[in-house]
Amino acid sequence: MSSTSPPATRQRTVLITGAAKRLGREIALTLAKEGWRVAVHYRDSVEEAAKTVADCKKLAGACASFRANLASETAVRNLLPTVIEEFGHVDALVNSASTFEHDTAATFTFAALEKHVRSNAGAAILLSHALFEHLQTQGDEARGVIVNLLDQKLWNPSPDFMSYTLSKAALEAANTMLAIQLAPRMRVVGVAPGLTLASHLLRPEKFDSLNKLSPLGHASTAADVAATVAFALNNKSITGTTLLVDGGQHLVSAA
Amino acid sequence: MAKTVLITGGAQRLGAMLCRSFATAGWSVWCHYQRSGAAAEALRASLGQQGLLIRTVQADLAIDAQRQQMMAQIVAQTGPLHCLVNNASSFEPDTARDFDIDAARQQLEVNLLAPMALTAAMAQSIPASDTTGERSVIHVLDQKVFNLNPDYFSYTTSKLALERLVALQAQALAPQLRVCGVAPGLMFVSGPQTKANFDKASRINLLRRPINPAQVAQSCLFLANNPCITGITLTVDNGQHLLPLPRDVMFMVDPLQKDGA
Numbered sequence: 001m002s003s004t005s006p007p008a009t010r011q012r013t014v015l016i017t018g019a020a021k022r023l024g025r026e027i028a029l030t031l032a033k034e035g036w037r038v039a040v041h042y043r044d045s046v047e048e049a050a051k052t053v054a055d056c057k058k059l060a061g062a063c064a065s066f067r068a069n070l071a072s073e074t075a076v077r078n079l080l081p082t083v084i085e086e087f088g089h090v091d092a093l094v095n096s097a098s099t100f101e102h103d104t105a106a107t108f109t110f111a112a113l114e115k116h117v118r119s120n121a122g123a124a125i126l127l128s129h130a131l132f133e134h135l136q137t138q139g140d141e142a143r144g145v146i147v148n149l150l151d152q153k154l155w156n157p158s159p160d161f162m163s164y165t166l167s168k169a170a171l172e173a174a175n176t177m178l179a180i181q182l183a184p185r186m187r188v189v190g191v192a193p194g195l196t197l198a199s200h201l202l203r204p205e206k207f208d209s210l211n212k213l214s215p216l217g218h219a220s221t222a223a224d225v226a227a228t229v230a231f232a233l234n235n236k237s238i239t240g241t242t243l244l245v246d247g248g249q250h251l252v253s254a255a
Numbered sequence: 256m257a258k259t260v261l262i263t264g265g266a267q268r269l270g271a272m273l274c275r276s277f278a279t280a281g282w283s284v285w286c287h288y289q290r291s292g293a294a295a296e297a298l299r300a301s302l303g304q305q306g307l308l309i310r311t312v313q314a315d316l317a318i319d320a321q322r323q324q325m326m327a328q329i330v331a332q333t334g335p336l337h338c339l340v341n342n343a344s345s346f347e348p349d350t351a352r353d354f355d356i357d358a359a360r361q362q363l364e365v366n367l368l369a370p371m372a373l374t375a376a377m378a379q380s381i382p383a384s385d386t387t388g389e390r391s392v393i394h395v396l397d398q399k400v401f402n403l404n405p406d407y408f409s410y411t412t413s414k415l416a417l418e419r420l421v422a423l424q425a426q427a428l429a430p431q432l433r434v435c436g437v438a439p440g441l442m443f444v445s446g447p448q449t450k451a452n453f454d455k456a457s458r459i460n461l462l463r464r465p466i467n468p469a470q471v472a473q474s475c476l477f478l479a480n481n482p483c484i485t486g487i488t489l490t491v492d493n494g495q496h497l498l499p500l501p502r503d504v505m506f507m508v509d510p511l512q513k514d515g516a
Contacts, residue, residue: 202297215485215493216433222482224482237466243484243487244486244487245484251485
């Protein structure tokens with residue numbers, strides 16, 4: 001492998017997990033608009049992933065999708081090499097995919113905890129280190145950046161979503177530890193949205209009423225979160241910290 | 256019409272970079288200064304020549320009447336501000352054991368009470384119906400609020416209070432005003448530092464290179480523009496806050512460490 005510096009003109013490439021739908025898709029479109037080549041990871045959403053790829057191609061020219069179950073260590077370890085095979089190099093990673101299922105201390109199981117921690121924290125850590133090792137082969141000057149999608153509820157806890165919240169707390173701790181371990185080659189930044197989109201667990205009417213409870217009268221829009229991810233990727237002085245983008249939701253009690 | 260921003264301590268160092276970044280992004284800039292009249296005028300001339308919008312205003316931020324008069328003048332001339340960047344800082348060496356009470360008061364006045372008073376004046380000038388999220392206050396802090404060392408004791412105390420003020424004002428002033436902090440690390444030769452000391456000290460961070468002040472200014476501009484962010488502080492410090500040191504970074508470089516108090 002050559003150890004010369006990458007040419008200044010090489011097109012920046014980002015792997016975004018969970019990019020077929022929802023927030024991940026919005027991040028993919030925003031980065032494609034900025035000229036990034038986007039590797040769209042998805043698990044089951046075949047059609048949605050194809051649509052994200054088609055839409056990104058119109059904006060950036062190069063985009064491809066990659067299927068993997070992030071709960072499987074083997075699948076996670078195979079993901080980045082497949083992306084590198086397609087694009088030649090990767091510069092950035094956005095860990096956006098999340099398993100999100102409801103439990104509380106009353107319904108908590110080891111199985112639920114393991115399921116969330118595997119895909120929400122474990123996959124992010126393995127992918128981060130894989131990117132670090134890839135960049136080590138790209139010359140002394142090659143630099144990379146990782147953005148981890150967190151959740152404002154880490155700063156404003158409520159008893160709901162016990163396993164999910166623990167997995168995001170682990171990812172937040174990993175955000176700091178990776179920033180220290182992978183420096184100076186990599187920057188690692190957290191982005192913590194508030195309530196951004198209605199979900200399978202939150203119907204639109206309930207979403208609207210909760211959204212209005214944020215101090216600013218709205219929590220976060222997908223576009224604002226995606227713009228924040230783009231900012232974190234671009235600003236070369238930020239590492240080891242988290243940006244909350246939540247309309248101030250973390251400032252009012254959720255409990 | 257262009258959005259307006261007031262940058263305190265805008266004539267030099269990070270302040271001048273902030274004036275330049277906001278003006279270049281199309282904002283109408285008020286550059287506050289206290290004693291740096293010549294530098295403020297030079298900056299105004301330089302940006303003005305490029306067709307950018309910049310005005311200067313003089314005030315002693317330790318005197319409330321002057322703070323109020325400055326805000327009244329700004330509102331009268333260009334309307335309620337869209338953004339206030341509290342960048343001016345008083346930065347004097349002292350210790351927990353033997354600080355001078357008047358010097359401590361002066362630093363609390365400029366670094367804490369002035370941002371409180373200017374923010375209150377800005378909030379009062381904004382109509383209650385204005386809830387679009389486009390108006391914001393940004394306090395410039397210091398990464399040391401997340402990475403304590405006992406040097407510059409009174410200064411640090413003022414910045415610690417200002418850091419908690421971010422969330423408190425964000426709660427109190429929503430939805431008319433968003434309030435955020437930006438916490439840079441060492442960017443410019445400071446206090447008793449020599450250039451040689453700065454060159455070494457400025458690399459004591461995770462990324463092992465000096466912090467680019469333009470990235471700090473860009474962070475303020477980003478926070479001023481994103482309508483969903485309030486009540487948080489962004490560290491823009493090349494990861495300096497994750498490198499705990501027993502003393503201020505300038506005293507961790509050999510020549511000053513010997514001389515350091």
